[in-house]
Amino acid sequence: MKKYLFGALAATTALSPVAATAETEIQFWHAFTGRLGELVAAQVEEFNASQSDYTVVQSHKGNYSETLNAGIAAFRAEEQPHVLMVFEVGTATMMAAGGAIKPVYEVMAESGADFDPDAYIGAVKGYYTTTDGQMLSLPFNSSTPVLWVNRDAFEAAGVDPDMDLSTWENVGEALDALKAGGEECPLVTAWQSWIHLENFSAYHDVPFASQDNGFAGLDTELMLNGPAQVAHLSAMGQWAEDGKFIYTGRRNEGGANFRAGECALFTESSAGYAGIKAEAEFDFDVRPLPYWKAVADEPQNTIIGGASLWIMSGHDAEEYKGVGEFLSFLSTSDVQASWHQNTGYLPITGEAGDATRAAGFYEQNPGTDIAVIQMTAKEPTANSKGLRLGSFDQIRGIIDEELEAIWSGDKSAQEAMDSAKERGDTLLRRFESANR
Amino acid sequence: MEKRVTFKGWLLPLALIAPQVVISAVFFFYPAAQAIWQSLFIPDPFGLSAKFVGLGNFEFLLSDKFYRASFLTTAVFSILVTLCSMIPALFLAVIADRLIKGSGVYRTMLIWPYAVAPAVAGVLWLFMFNTRVGVVSWYLGQLGYDWNHVLNGGEAMGLVVVASAWGRISYNFLFFFAALQSVPRSVIEAAAIDGAHFWRRFFTIVLPLITPTAFFLLVVNIVYSFFETFGVIHTITAGGPQQSTTILVYKVFSDGFVGQDLGSSAAQSVILLFVVGLLTVIQFKYIEKRVHY
Numbered sequence: 001m002k003k004y005l006f007g008a009l010a011a012t013t014a015l016s017p018v019a020a021t022a023e024t025e026i027q028f029w030h031a032f033t034g035r036l037g038e039l040v041a042a043q044v045e046e047f048n049a050s051q052s053d054y055t056v057v058q059s060h061k062g063n064y065s066e067t068l069n070a071g072i073a074a075f076r077a078e079e080q081p082h083v084l085m086v087f088e089v090g091t092a093t094m095m096a097a098g099g100a101i102k103p104v105y106e107v108m109a110e111s112g113a114d115f116d117p118d119a120y121i122g123a124v125k126g127y128y129t130t131t132d133g134q135m136l137s138l139p140f141n142s143s144t145p146v147l148w149v150n151r152d153a154f155e156a157a158g159v160d161p162d163m164d165l166s167t168w169e170n171v172g173e174a175l176d177a178l179k180a181g182g183e184e185c186p187l188v189t190a191w192q193s194w195i196h197l198e199n200f201s202a203y204h205d206v207p208f209a210s211q212d213n214g215f216a217g218l219d220t221e222l223m224l225n226g227p228a229q230v231a232h233l234s235a236m237g238q239w240a241e242d243g244k245f246i247y248t249g250r251r252n253e254g255g256a257n258f259r260a261g262e263c264a265l266f267t268e269s270s271a272g273y274a275g276i277k278a279e280a281e282f283d284f285d286v287r288p289l290p291y292w293k294a295v296a297d298e299p300q301n302t303i304i305g306g307a308s309l310w311i312m313s314g315h316d317a318e319e320y321k322g323v324g325e326f327l328s329f330l331s332t333s334d335v336q337a338s339w340h341q342n343t344g345y346l347p348i349t350g351e352a353g354d355a356t357r358a359a360g361f362y363e364q365n366p367g368t369d370i371a372v373i374q375m376t377a378k379e380p381t382a383n384s385k386g387l388r389l390g391s392f393d394q395i396r397g398i399i400d401e402e403l404e405a406i407w408s409g410d411k412s413a414q415e416a417m418d419s420a421k422e423r424g425d426t427l428l429r430r431f432e433s434a435n436r
Numbered sequence: 437m438e439k440r441v442t443f444k445g446w447l448l449p450l451a452l453i454a455p456q457v458v459i460s461a462v463f464f465f466y467p468a469a470q471a472i473w474q475s476l477f478i479p480d481p482f483g484l485s486a487k488f489v490g491l492g493n494f495e496f497l498l499s500d501k502f503y504r505a506s507f508l509t510t511a512v513f514s515i516l517v518t519l520c521s522m523i524p525a526l527f528l529a530v531i532a533d534r535l536i537k538g539s540g541v542y543r544t545m546l547i548w549p550y551a552v553a554p555a556v557a558g559v560l561w562l563f564m565f566n567t568r569v570g571v572v573s574w575y576l577g578q579l580g581y582d583w584n585h586v587l588n589g590g591e592a593m594g595l596v597v598v599a600s601a602w603g604r605i606s607y608n609f610l611f612f613f614a615a616l617q618s619v620p621r622s623v624i625e626a627a628a629i630d631g632a633h634f635w636r637r638f639f640t641i642v643l644p645l646i647t648p649t650a651f652f653l654l655v656v657n658i659v660y661s662f663f664e665t666f667g668v669i670h671t672i673t674a675g676g677p678q679q680s681t682t683i684l685v686y687k688v689f690s691d692g693f694v695g696q697d698l699g700s701s702a703a704q705s706v707i708l709l710f711v712v713g714l715l716t717v718i719q720f721k722y723i724e725k726r727v728h729y
Contacts, residue, residue, distance in 0.1 A: 069693055076483045093481060093696055100482040248567070249586050250676065257568060394695035397675075404677040408587045423502070430496070430697060433487065434478045 026322045027081035028058045031067040031307065035274065036141075039342055047329045054322035056083075064307065065393060068093070071312070075100050080312040082323050085140060087307045088127060089392040092214060094310050095136060096390065096435040102311045102320065103136045104128075104327065110317065111324025119331070119349045123301050123375040127386035128308045131215055137308040138327050141345045143271035144302040144371045145195040147171075147290060151283035153264035157181025161285070167293045171265065172235065175244040178264050185263040187245045190252035193399040194305050195267050195289070196236065197224055202384035203291055204228050205300040214388035218432040222389075222424045224399070225417035228295045233413035237406040247407045250400045269305060270371035273344030277365075286367030288374050300384045301375050306345065346371055390431025395424040468709060474702035481696040493703035502679055503687065503704075510662065510683040513597065517661035520601035522653055525608030530638065532609075533616040543613065550606035555667030561599035562672050585673070589680030592673045596681050599672060600665040608653050615649035616642065655719045659712070684708055 032040050037060060044058045061070040064087035071084040086094050094101055108115035117125065117135050128137045147165060154161035159177045164170050171187075178186040189195060201208040206228045211220040239245035246263065248254040258266040259279040266272075267289065276284060291299040309330075311323055329335065336352030339345060341361050347353045353372055356362065362369040378384075389395060402420040405411040411419070443449045475493050479486035497503045532542050552560070564572045565585060573583040585591040619642050627637045643650075663685055669675060675682035675690060682690075685708065692701030 065694055072481050072696070097480060097482045097484060099484045247587055250674070262568075391695050391697065394690070394697070397690065397694065401676060401678045404587060408677070410678070426500070427695070427697075430478065430700070434480050434697075434699070
C-alpha cells in the first residue's frame, strides 16, 4: 500500500511543472528481462543517483526483434526513445537508416564527455564502427562462442576429460570415443548459424559474404558455400547422422540438455556462463572454440553476438548531452567490470578486462577469460571484423532452415549452402534496393 | 410473409447504420487501402524513403518458389485443421445428443478448451511433445518411436494441426450439438420403426438435415485456420523445420516484423485480402442458399 502511495506521489510530482524542468529525461529502451533486466535497472539507478541533471528512464520492450520493431514504430510516430538497444544482426538496418540515428561519435563529440574510441576492444567495437573507424553505436552486451565440456560425462564414457579439444579433428575423435563409451548426446549446440557459420568463417579467416562481410558496401553477396564451411557442415552432418551431434533447435534449446548433464560437449555463447554455473551439477570446463587444423594453421579471432546502443535522431541538444554522459558512465571500467563478471558478457574496454584480472576473478572462476582471449588474441581481419548484412535476421532464418536440411539428411552440405546463398542473396538485393 | 419496416425520412436510417459504417471504414477500409498503397513501394523500415516499384513486390513474391510453396502448405494445413476439428466434434455431438443424464456436465467440459487462447494452447502442446521433457514424446520413445518435430517436417505439421484443431473442436461441437437438437424427433422415430439402425439413421436422415450447419462450419474453420492459428505456429515451430509449417499469414509476420521488409509484407496482405474475399464470396453464394433461418 505504502509503495502505491509513494508511486502516486512521485507521479504527481513528476506532473508538476517545477519538477519537470529540473531534470532532463532520457528514454532508454532495451530487451532484457530477468537477471539481466535487474542488472540494467541497477546500472540506470546508479547513473541517476550519481548526478542530478538527467534522469534515465529504462523500459523493457520485448525480445531483441520486438525492441527493434518498437523503436521503428516509435520513430514513425515521432515518439522515438533517445537510446535504443539493437541486436547485432540489426546493425545494417540501423546503419542504413541515416536519418533516423545520430552516430555515437557525434553525440560524444557534441556532449563534450570523455570519449576515447581506442579504449574499446577492437573486436567488439569493430562490429559497430564504419570502415574509417567512426563508432556508430555503443557496444553494450557482447559475447562470443566457446566450447563447454561436461567432465563427468567424459569420465563416465571412459574418455580423458583433459584431452586436447582445440581442433575439430580432435573433437571428432572425442565424439567417436564418447559414442563408443555409451554417451547418447556427445555434442549439442546453440545458435547454429552464429556459431557454425558466422563465427566459423571469421575464426578460419574465410569470408562469410563479399565486400568485407558487407562492411564495404550494400552490394554484398553471401559466400557461405565456400569449401571450408561446406567441409565443416559435412562433418557436422555426418556426426548428426551417426548420433554424435544432437540437434535441439534454432535458438539455445540445447542449453537445457547440457545443463541437465545430458550432453558431453556444447558449443554456446560465453554468456551461457551464469546459467551453467547456477544449474550444472557436474564438473565443467570452458575451452576455446575448436578450429580445423586442415583449414587454418591457427585460429583467427571469433566475432561477437549481442547488442549495442543506438542513439535516435530528433531530440534536443541538451538531451543528447545527457545521453553522452550516460554512455560515458556505461563505459567506465567499474560498470563494465561488474557487468562482465556478473553476466559472462565480454568487457567492452581493455581497462575493464584488466580490472577484472587484477581483482582475481579469472582465478576464482577458471575459464571465464577464454572468451576475452579468443577475441583479442589477434588483430581482426576483413573476414573477422564482424558482419554487416541487411535483412540478416531473416537470412539467419533461411540458414537455419538449410542447416536443418543437412541435419535431417535431406540435403548435402554443398546443396544446402548453395541454396542458402541463392535465397539470402535475393534478400540482400531487396535490402540494397530499399536503401540505395 | 416477410416483415419489413419502412422509414419515412433519411436521417434516422443513416444514423442507425452510421456506427457500422464508421467501424468498417476505420478498421477495414482505411487499413486495407493503406496496405494496397504500401504494396506498391519498397520502403525502408523507418519510413524515411520509399521507392515506387509498381507491381514489383507482387512479381518478387510470385517468382519466389518458397512463397508459392507456402500456398500449398496453407492449403494442406487448413484442410487438415478443418477435418481434425470437425469430425471429432460431430462425433462428440452425436454421442452427447444421445445422453439422457448428465449431458449438461458433458457439454460444459467439452466447451472448455475453447477458452484457451491459441498461443497458450500452442505452449501446452509443445510441452507435451517437447523432444526432451515432453510426456507424449517420452511414451512414444518407450514404444520405440523417435519423435522429433524439430527436424521432421511431417511431425511438425501434425503437431501444429492438432494444437490448432483441439480448441476448435469445442466451437464446432456447440454448433453441431445445436443442429442435432433441431432435427425433428418424429422423422427419426419413423425411420426407427421402419427398422433402420442408429448409424443408418444418422447417415441417411440426420446428416443431410444438418448439412447447412456443417457447410457453415467448414468455411468458418477454413478461415480460422488461415488467420487465427498464428499464435500456435509462432509458439511451436516458428514456421520450421525448413518452412514446412510456414503458412501465408505467418510469412506476412516474419517478412514484415522480423525481416523489416514492409513492401513485401504489404503485398502479401493484399494477396491474403483477395483470398479472404474469395472465401467470403463462396460463403455467401452457397451458405445463403442452403441455410434456412
